[in-house]
Every structure is written in structure tokens, then in C-alpha cells.
Amino acid sequence: xxxxxxxxxxxxxxxxxxxxxxxxxxxxxxxxxxxxxxxxxxxxxxxxxxxxxxxxxxxxxxxxxxxxxxxxxxxxxxxxxxxxxxxxxxxxxxxxxxxxxxxxxxxxxxxxxxxxxxxxxxxxxxxxxxxxxxxxxxxxxxxxxxxxxxxxxxxxxxxxxxxxxxxxxxxxxxxxxxxxxxxxxxxxxxxxxxxxxxxxxxxxxxxxxxxxxxxxxxxxxxxxxxxxxxxxxxxxxxxxxxxxxxxxxxxxxxxxxxxxxxxxxxxxxxxxxxxxxxxxxxxxxxxxxxxxxxxxxxxxxxxxxxxxxxxxxxxxxxxxxxxxxxxxxxxxxxxxxxxx
Amino acid sequence: xxxxxxxxxxxxxxxxxxxxxxxxxxxxxxxxxxxxxxxxxxxxxxxxxxxxxxxxxxxxxxxxxxxxxxxxxxxxxxxxxxxxxxxxxxxxxxxxxxxxxxxxxxxxxxxxxxxxxxxxxxxxxxxxxxxxxxxxxxxxxxxxxxxxxxxxxxxxxxxxxxxxxxxxxxxxxxxxxxxxxxxxxxxxxxxxxxxxxxxxxxxxxxxxxxxxxxxxxxxxxxxxxxxxxxxxxxxxxxxxxxxxxxxxxxxxxxxxxxxxxxxxxxxxxxxxxxxxxxxxxxxxxxxxxxxxxxxxxxxxxxxxxxxxxxxxxxxxxxxxxxxxxxxxxxxxxxxxxxxx
DNA sequence: CTGAAAGCGCTTACAG
DNA sequence: CTGAAAGCGCTTACAG
Numbered sequence: 061x062x063x064x065x066x067x068x069x070x071x072x073x074x075x076x077x078x079x080x081x082x083x084x085x086x087x088x089x090x091x092x093x094x095x096x097x098x099x100x101x102x103x104x105x106x107x108x109x110x111x112x113x114x115x116x117x118x119x120x121x122x123x124x125x126x127x128x129x130x131x132x133x134x135x136x137x138x139x140x141x142x143x144x145x146x147x148x149x150x151x152x153x154x155x156x157x158x159x160x161x162x163x164x165x166x167x168x169x170x171x172x173x174x175x176x177x178x179x180x181x182x183x184x185x186x187x188x189x190x191x192x193x194x195x196x197x198x199x200x201x202x203x204x205x206x207x208x209x210x211x212x213x214x215x216x217x218x219x220x221x222x223x224x225x226x227x228x229x230x231x232x233x234x235x236x237x238x239x240x241x242x243x244x245x246x247x248x249x250x251x252x253x254x255x256x257x258x259x260x261x262x263x264x265x266x267x268x269x270x271x272x273x274x275x276x277x278x279x280x281x282x283x284x285x286x287x288x289x290x291x292x293x294x295x296x297x298x299x300x301x302x303x304x305x306x307x308x309x310x311x312x313x314x315x316x317x318x319x320x321x322x323x324x325x326x327x328x329x330x331x332x333x334x335x336x337x338x339x340x341x342x343x344x345x346x347x348x349x350x351x352x353x354x355x356x357x358x359x360x361x362x363x364x365x366x367x368x369x370x371x372x373x374x375x376x377x378x379x380x381x382x383x384x385x386x387x388x389x390x391x392x393x394x395x396x397x398x399x400x
Numbered sequence: 401x402x403x404x405x406x407x408x409x410x411x412x413x414x415x416x417x418x419x420x421x422x423x424x425x426x427x428x429x430x431x432x433x434x435x436x437x438x439x440x441x442x443x444x445x446x447x448x449x450x451x452x453x454x455x456x457x458x459x460x461x462x463x464x465x466x467x468x469x470x471x472x473x474x475x476x477x478x479x480x481x482x483x484x485x486x487x488x489x490x491x492x493x494x495x496x497x498x499x500x501x502x503x504x505x506x507x508x509x510x511x512x513x514x515x516x517x518x519x520x521x522x523x524x525x526x527x528x529x530x531x532x533x534x535x536x537x538x539x540x541x542x543x544x545x546x547x548x549x550x551x552x553x554x555x556x557x558x559x560x561x562x563x564x565x566x567x568x569x570x571x572x573x574x575x576x577x578x579x580x581x582x583x584x585x586x587x588x589x590x591x592x593x594x595x596x597x598x599x600x601x602x603x604x605x606x607x608x609x610x611x612x613x614x615x616x617x618x619x620x621x622x623x624x625x626x627x628x629x630x631x632x633x634x635x636x637x638x639x640x641x642x643x644x645x646x647x648x649x650x651x652x653x654x655x656x657x658x659x660x661x662x663x664x665x666x667x668x669x670x671x672x673x674x675x676x677x678x679x680x681x682x683x684x685x686x687x688x689x690x691x692x693x694x695x696x697x698x699x700x701x702x703x704x705x706x707x708x709x710x711x712x713x714x715x716x717x718x719x720x721x722x723x724x725x726x727x728x729x730x731x732x733x734x735x736x737x738x739x740x
Numbered sequence: 741c742t743g744a745a746a747g748c749g750c751t752t753a754c755a756g
Numbered sequence: 757c758t759g760a761a762a763g764c765g766c767t768t769a770c771a772g
Contacts, residue, residue, distance in 0.1 A: 067546065069749055080759045085751060095757055117521045118461045119749035122764050127458065129501075129522075137490065140686065143483030150477065150504060159518060161469075161501050164490060178499060181457045182469075206407065320687045327690065346480065346686045347660045350667065353690075409765055420743045425767060435741055459765035462748050 068111045076107050121183065130373065131179035131187045132162040133172065141343060141362065142190065145212065148366025149188060156374050167192045180207060186373045190214055193256055208376035212369045214258045222376060224369040224385040228258045231358045231389030232265025235340045238391055239310045240273045242398065244338055246281065248301050248308035250294065250318050253284035262314040281308050285318065294321040309338065316343035327352065339396040356397035358389040408451045416447050461523065470713065471519035471527045472502040473512065481683060481702065482530065485552065488706025489528060496714050507532045520547060526713045530554055533596055548716035552709045554598045562716060564709040564725040568598045571698045571729030572605025575680045578731055579650045580613045582738065584678055586621065588641050588648035590634065590658050593624035602654040621648050625658065634661040649677065656683035659695065667692065679736040696737035698729040
């Protein structure tokens with residue numbers, strides 16, 4: 061039966077040593093070092109250690125108005141993209157003595173607003189947010205608050221705030237250009253039906269690559285999946301395209317999730333990739349070296365994204381300014397898009 | 401240029417309405433409801449809303465000595481096992497109005513101690529820890545502190561504290577029994593060289609399954625990989641076993657990481673799984689339906705682990721008691737272990 | 741029904 | 757070199 065010990069406070073040390081709490085505070089925070097007698101300082105330090113003193117950050121925060129805490133809101137922390145991002149943010153934050161609180165919005169507007177409120181109530185020094193769909197008003201409201209923030213992964217192009225995001229247009233265009241270079245002209249797109257700017261930029265990149273190659277756009281080769289319940293939609297989209305009289309020779313999936321579901325269906329149907337249909341996808345999948353057909357995909361610079369977002373946020377906390385960063389994607393070429 | 405607005409406090413509302421801060425506090429916290437005039441309460445609520453009041457949790461925490469915050473320390477939040485665990489913990493915590501702080505120990509003793517200190521300084525109400533190797537003294541010290549905690553995934557069998565963990569012995573024995581039922585008698589084990597109890601329980605399960613089937617233990621079929629730099633060790637271990645005059649017909653990998661690295665090597669060498677060698681592994685891998693050879697593996701009940709750990713911790717915060725939970729693993733049978 | 745007052749554990753401008 | 761004192765924004769036992 062462990063008994064709850066009362067924690068020792070500055071006052072306890074002050075009493076023990078016979079000085080004021082002020083002096084103890086100064087010594088333990090290494091302030092006014094030159095103006096405090098060595099002996100007293102030494103005595104304070106040693107009894108603090110002996111009494112196992114640990115400063116109460118809550119009390120300090122109340123006084124200093126700083127919590128050394130960053131709030132991170134993503135769609136879902138268990139999504140590998142976001143958990144990797146979280147790790148880089150954690151490390152970068154820790155290097156500057158910040159701790160990270162996290163929460164998942166599940167792409168839900170209501171939940172997102174709620175999480176922002178909870179984090180503001182906790183007086184986080186700043187927020188890193190991968191904003192959910194339709195949360196522009198929430199972000200706009202944040203701009204009017206005192207709390208610095210930076211968006212990651214997604215942003216709203218008409219909102220003048222800090223963000224770090226992939227250049228999705230460029231990345232998608234690169235992916236489709238690659239398919240064209242490999243001799244494909246009938247190229248399908250499977251994407252989400254969404255108002256997300258970053259997703260629609262991927263479609264724009266696709267369209268741009270086709271246009272510059274003089275390939276006419278075929279609406280039947282573009283399918284937009286409902287985000288609410290994607291699995292059946294993906295299956296149907298792929299099936300429909302395969303059933304077309306002139307079916308695509310290649311397919312570009314605009315997200316990793318669409319790609320995985322699509323590939324599972326293609327495999328079930330016994331369609332040979334890349335021989336019958338070439339594939340390019342988005343984002344890395346764990347252990348894809350072990351895939352039947354290792355994928356060609358756009359790799360996002362997650363490390364840079366996390367590090368820069370954190371660095372910019374911490375700069376923001378010290379002095380306000382906005383910074384907008386577009387990071388390039390990298391096309392990783394693999395079996396799924398190369399016919400021999 | 402957004403200007404930092406001063407946040408509105410209870411005092412501001414009190415002044416505005418012309419009552420004491422005490423009364424405002426009571427109304428906003430729905431206390432003494434019966435003993436406060438309806439009109440005043442209404443007035444307070446409406447001006448609080450009008451002034452956009454949000455309670456400062458830091459100030460409240462200082463007074464109440466509760467932060468409604470749980471600290472989560474895992475080896476690496478970007479590891480899918482831990483990020484999924486984190487998600488279930490987050491949801492369970494949120495349901496009880498707790499927020500989660502997280503950090504990664506990188507299996508590093510020093511870092512682990514540091515994180516525990518940081519979280520205690522922040523006055524977390526409780527801790528959920530997947531303890532790193534050799535951190536038993538740290539956990540023992542925690543027991544003597546005032547802060548409740550529960551271990552997850554790993555634990556120290558001689559420490560009487562709360563934990564939620566897989567029954568690793570049973571799970572591993574099940575895996576190896578399956579290989580034996582499939583007709584394998586020469587079964588190798590690739591595991592880590594470690595003092596981790598949970599990992600060594602997996603070895604014990606392996607040994608037990610062999611013993612009960614009357615299969616003699618062959619030390620050459622058991623390889624322990626150095627955790628510090630596993631990749632080359634795994635490669636060599638697999639290569640060595642394959643080169644043996646009587647080589648194993650089946651291989652049990654005691655962790656997912658060992659399995660992935662091992663499989664990559666087997667694939668490079670053109671070894672056919674399961675025909676030349678059957679494989680069973682630990683933990684789910686993302687999108688393993690797309691693997692050349694979908695794996696047979698032990699699935700851990702991550703959801704239950706996260707939920708129970710959180711529930712037990714929150715119970716602990718309210719009234720002390722220890723609870724120790726062993727969860728069963730489930731064998732998911734797939735191509736990698738079934739020869740036709 | 742309502743309020744004055746103390747206090748949580750710190751930090752820091754000010755005075756000596 | 758050192759300390760008394762105010763105050764951060766809340767909560768709550770107590771008094772009326």
C-alpha cells in the first residue's frame with residue numbers, strides 16, 4: 061500500500077535552509093547567479109536535491125503564462141503518415157523543451173472545434189493542426205486568438221496563416237508524367253470527392269500532365285470516391301473502369317488508402333499489375349518490399365514537414381510572423397508502373 | 401497583424417455582472433445550483449458567453465491539484481503497434497475528459513527517466529508506460545511517488561503494480577503448435593537477445609511447444625539478435641540457418657520487425673515460402689493482404705490493451721488499487737505457414 | 741441566496 | 757547580497 065506523499069515545494073526548502081522562497085527560486089532557476097553568495101546557493105541546491113524537489117510546472121505556468129506545451133491535432137494518430145509526423149514533431153519540440161499533447165479529429169468538424177477549445181483551455185503555447193474538412197471558420201477564429209499555430213499537410217489557400225505542406229500539384233503531375241513517359245495514354249484517376257484543397261491539387265496535377273501531353277481528358281476515367289464509406293466505392297470505381305470498352309492502361313490513386321483498397325480488388329480479380337494495368341500511388345506503405353507488386357509512389361518528406369512545422373511554430377511563439385512552406389514530393393519508381 | 405488579446409477571466413465577468421468571482425465560478429461549474437437565483441445565474445452565463453470566456457485550466461489545476469492529463473510513454477510513437485495503442489488510449493481518455501501527453505523513449509533508459517520526470521513535473525494525473533529495458537528501478541521509484549501508473553505491453557513480473565499485457569507465452573506456444581500441427585518438426589526461432597520479460601516469454605512458449613511434442617531442442621535453430629543494430633544480425637541468422645546441413649522447415653519470428661527483415665532476405669535469396677520454409681510472425685503488418693506471401697501471425701488485442709490500461713489508470717486515480725491483466729493473442733492463419 | 745478571503749506554488753519587480 | 761510582497765486565475769470552506 062503506497063501512501064501518497066505530499067510533494068515538496070519551494071517553501072519547504074526555504075524553511076529548511078532558512079531563506080526566502082524567492083532566493084530558492086532564483087538559485088534553482090540559475091538567475092541572478094552573480095549576486096547570490098556561493099555558500100547559500102550551494103546549500104539550497106543540496107537540500108533541494110536531498111528533499112527530492114521537483115518544480116511544479118503548473119504553478120510556474122500560471123505565473124509565467126507559458127506552458128511549454130504544443131497541441132497537435134491530426135485526423136488520426138494511428139494513421140502511419142500522422143504517427144510518423146508526430147514523431148518528428150515530438151523530437152523537434154523536445155529539443156526546444158516543449159512537450160506535445162495530441163488528439164485525433166477523425167476528419168470531424170465538431171470534434172475538431174472541440175479539440176481546439178480543449179487545447180486552448182489548457183493554455184498550449186501553440187498548435188500544429190492538420191485541419192479537417194470544412195474547418196476554415198475554426199482556423200479563421202484561431203487567427204483572431206492569441207495562440208500561434210501552423211497548419212501541416214493541409215491548408216486553405218485563401219487564409220494567410222503559417223503552413224507546411226506538400227506541393228501536391230507538382231507531385232501528382234510528376235506521377236502522371238511518369239506514366240506517360242512509360243507509354244501510357246489512357247490514364248485513370250481514382251480520388252476522393254472532397255473540398256480538401258490538397259486532394260484536389262492532386263487532381264489538378266493529373267489534369268495538367270495529360271493536357272501538356274496533348275491527351276484528351278476522359279471523364280469516365282476519373283472517379284471520385286465518397287470519403288464517408290470508401291471501400292465499396294473504390295471497388296466499384298475500379299470495376300467500372302475495367303469494364304469500359306476502352307479501359308485505362310494505367311491508374312493513378314490520389315491517396316494511399318485508395319491505392320491499398322484498389323490493389324486488393326485488382327488482386328482478387330486476378331488483374332496483372334503492371335502488365336494489364338500500371339499503377340502509381342501516394343505515400344509509402346510499410347514493408348512494401350514484400351508486396352507481390354512493389355508500388356511506384358510519391359514519397360512525402362514527412363521529416364521536413366514535421367521539423368519545419370515545429371520550428372516555425374516555436375519561432376511564432378517568440379515573435380509573430382507567418383511562413384508558408386511548400387515541400388516537393390519524390391517519385392519512387394518500382395515494379396507497379398514499369399512493364400518490361 | 402493579429403494582436404494578442406488578453407484572455408477574459410472570472411474577474412472580468414464578475415465585474416461586468418457586478419457579483420463576486422466566487423459566484424461566477426459556482427455558476428459556470430454548475431455547483432450550488434439550487435442555492436443561486438435563476439436570474440443571476442442566467443446573467444452570468446450570458447455575459448460569459450458574450451465575452452467569450454474560457455476557463456483557464458492551468459489556474460484550475462493549481463487549485464484542484466488535478467490536471468486531467470495522462471502521460472503516455474512508449475518506445476516510439478511512429479511504430480504502428482504503439483500508434484494504434486495511442487489511439488485507443490486517446491479515445492478512452494477523452495471519454496473521461498482526460499487529455500493525453502505522449503513521448504517516445506526510444507528504448508533508452510536515460511530518456512525514459514527524463515520523460516517520467518518531465519511528466520511528473522507537469523503534474524499528470526497518471527502515467528501509461530511501455531517500459532524500456534532496464535527501467536525496473538525507475539518504475540519502482542514511481543511506485544513510491546504519488547502518481548498512479550499502469551504498464552502496457554511490457555511489465556516486470558516481480559513488481560507488484562498494475563499492467564495490461566499480452567500472454568506472450570501462450571501466444572508463442574500457439575504459434576509453434578500450429579507449425580507442428582502442419583507437420584514441421586525442425587522449427588527455428590529468431591528472437592532478440594534481451595532481458596525483456598515479454599520477449600523471453602515468447603521464447604519460452606516456443607520451447608514449451610517443442611517439448612510437449614517431444615521435439616528435441618536444437619540450439620543451432622535458435623538465434624538471438626542484437627537489438628542495437630538488428631538488420632545485419634537478422635540477415636546472418638537466417639543465412640546461417642539456411643546453410644545448416646539439417647536446416648529448419650519452419651521459422652518463428654518473435655517480433656514483427658524481425659519477421660519483415662527476415663522475409664526481405666528470404667525473398668532476395670529466392671527462397672520459396674512456405675514450400676521451402678514455413679513462417680509464423682508476430683503482430684499485424686499494414687496491407688499484408690498485398691504481400692507476395694500473406695503472413696500467418698499472432699494478432700494482439702491492441703484495442704483491449706489500450707482501453708483496459710486507460711480504464712484501470714483512471715480507476716487508480718480515483719482510488720488506489722492494482723490490477724494485472726493478461727490478454728490472449730489470436731493466431732491468424734495465412735499462406736506463409738500452409739503448404740498445399 | 742451571496743461574498744470576502746485564503747490559498748494552490750510559483751516568479752519577479754522592487755526595496756533595502 | 758537578500759527578502760517581503762504582489763499576483764497569476766482559479767476553487768471552496770466559511771460566514772452571514
